Amino acid sequence: MPARAVVFDLDGVLIDSEPVWEEVRRAYVADHGGEWRPDTQRRLMGMSTVEWADYLGTDLIGGMTADEVAYGVIDLMTQRYAQKVPLLPGAVEAVRRMAEYAPLGLASSSPRALIDLVLGRLGVESLFRATVSTEEVDAGKPAPDGYLMVAAQMDVPAPLCVAVEDSSNGLRSAHAAGMRVIAVPRPNYPPAADALALASYVAGDLAEITPETVDALPEQRP
Incomplete structure (x- = not known):
């Protein structure tokens, strides 16, 4: 799909x-x-x-x-x-690469003020069609509210979105919204095994977030 x-x-x-x-x-x-x-x-x-x-x-x-x-x-x-913004290696490149492939959204647990500050400092704010903070929805992750809102704002059905997540609650949230999920686990804060099992693909780093990876994703895991 x-x-x-x-x-x-x-x-x-x-x-x-x-x-x-x-x-x-x-x-x-x-x-x-x-x-x-x-x-x-x-x-x-x-x-x-x-x-x-x-x-x-x-x-x-x-x-x-x-x-x-x-x-x-x-x-x-x-x-x-x-x-200083603690930028992860390959982050800006991944955003720019995927923006050429499909519209981008962002669903974050950070407050709106920090989302806008970070995206502005990175110079990528214009590449996102919609950004949502979980302070703007009824419930944070692992509830699906943030992901469902960003999909609605982009006018794209959630099952046709692919989410990129790292944490247990983030993986659960995107999966509950009906999205396929690419996990990029952080070694110091590894997700729980049951949450990681929800991912359609587990990437070693942001260099693996490519159109080819997204195109090869299987159906969402139950």
Whole structure:
């Protein structure tokens, strides 16, 4: 089945941001008297802004609202990205290569302000027909809401989209939306085996994200 659109995730796919998010959130929790738990980063991956901010403020710190936490953490992330965007090797090339093949979308758990900042800094914002933050939908990943919205904004049925993801919740989200998924796992944050099994193709790096790879994808796995 030929793809009519390709939808990228941002964090962990185009930028190596998960270590930055973990460092910033961990420091924020510590500075506010909270306790960072061993499974915290895994749980946060894919959550929308409201979801992760509420988790930090309520479960890890206590007594802070989601708005307070989100404002503080996003401000710190903006400062970090203003200094340097942690671009992954081959990211810009992959976006430009796939933009010549099919319309592009982006479905990210990052807040809108950071999506726009990063795409602008990379000089690829004009290549995306639609971008969606999970703060703009009812539920973050692993729910399919973000992927379904970006498909609707592109006017392409979700089963005719191919998603590029790295995390367990991202893989589950795109698959639940009905998209075929290419996994590009990050070694430091590997997806769970059951989530990785949902991928139609597992790539070693972004150099493998090519029109030829997309054209050869099998049907979506059940």
